[in-house]
Amino acid sequence: MTLIANERVRGSLERIAESAAALTGAAYSGIVLVDGESPELAVSHGPHHSTYDSLLLGAESGVLRQVLGSDGPTHVTDVHGLPVPLQRSRESRKAERAGSTPSTPTGGLLGDRILSPECGELCGALVVAAKRSGTFTAEDACAVTVLADAAGATIEQARIAARERRRQQWLSTSATVTSLLLKHVDPKEALREILRGGFRELCGADVSAVMCADPVRPHVPLVIAADGLGLDDIPVTEMSPDSLTGRVLRTGEEIISSDLSAVEGYNPPPVCAKRLAALGPGMLLPLQAGERILGVLQVGWRRGSPQGLSALEQGEQVELVRSFARQAALALLRLHSEEDRDQLLVLRERDRIAGELSGGVIERLSQSQLDLHSALGLARQPEVRSRLRSAVERLEDTVRAMREIVFQTQDETTTDVPSTTWQPVLEEIDSACSAAGLHPRLVLAGHLDRTTLTRWVRAELAAAVRHSLALTPHLSSTSVEVCIEVTVDDLLLTVSDQVGEPAATIDAERMAPLEQCAREHGGRVSVSQTENHTRIEWHLPT
16 A cells, blocks of 8 residues: 555554554554555554454454444454454464463453544544553543544645645656657657656556557557556557447547456457456546547556556546546647648649649640641541551540549549549540541539449440430531539439531430430430530439
8 A cells, every 4th residue: 555655654653553552551553544445454563463453454353344333432342252363473373382372461442433634534443452451441532532533634644745746747747748749750659658658657557558540440449559567569459449449439438447357348459468368447538639539548457456446436546647648639639630731732732733734734635636636637648647647546545644644633542433434435435536527525524533433334324425426416526515424413424516507306216225224224314406406414323
């Protein structure tokens, strides 16, 4: 127990016990503290003290229960009638071997509770026994009560001093945390330094660990730092989303238990499960910044540790651990903010490049391709036509590659979209244009470049482009416009043709392939014609 380990406190309690024995004429005096899970003897002295120590601490005798359960001094007169535990001291065994049994002096046993003067909390008991002459009197009882109050004041002062030292240590650790988080390039490494720099010892815990969310899978916790129970060198380890840590990461709830390993769902990683099997009292606190849960802080003690149970019962110490959890959350928030900022800068630069490519370079290349197409029709020499055709093919490959670069730059998560969504459509348009000598204007709208279309939708879209181009009059090689637009719910293909004279009406038989395809997939087709304008709209759910 921390108070007993303090030499100054122990010395004060010994002097109080000696004074109690001297004032009451007792041969034995002892002080028992009840600050933990079970009573613990702080000091005792006198002849045959082991016998009275056993009486006090033995559950079967009930002496301590009598003293602690009374509102004032308790006098037990029939000490010989109490069952003494079988545990005997070395002096008792030596006396028995010598043929003499240590006798218990008369006078009975007198004790009183030790209470905290600040809040009246029960701290223990002061007991005297074996009065040298006669029995204990009322004056003896008053003396024991006064000295018990003195012991309570001593214990309370020691607790206040211990709390103040702990608070100062927490403030020092907090300042160290802030300093590390501000200057450290890697907040994760800063957390490792903090955990291994005395945080666990400051909590009095046997193990401490920090888990953070996987950047790719936010519901999966990763162990990034641990200290104690031989886990100092554990690598970054993935944990199950269904574990207690995963539940805290998912819900943000605190888990504080006197036996953490017995809580349903406790599932440490296999690499450290054996070492954590001895874990008893512990807490799992979310590393939360605003509404964002970035990780989990774990603090734990070995099973049956009175210090762990005391820490969980003291709201002040739990609050101090919470304060560290908030600082750790700020460290992870800073890490995520830096990553988001870097990603934003990259995306802005990609969007700038994509804008320059799509707005200028591709347009000029497409115009050059059209000029070469025109020159190819005017050329008569085979050598010139061959070179022009090669130049047109190279330009087509270049434009296609530039389109892929633009779409990949706009969103790296859809890098397969250009080759899977646009390529069949562009090939169909090129094929139809080559057969009819057309150069349609292609308009792309909506979120097509950021939408992953299924294979059958891509195939139907390419077929619909081919059928629609075959239905439009396209008397002028530059009058056709193909518009592809993706909305939240459907895909819209619009093919329009502006002609200089009245266009022939499109009959139902020619429209049948388009309408049948649309109906099979829950879509529809609409056609509108004016004197010199034809517009075909093909809708398909996505």
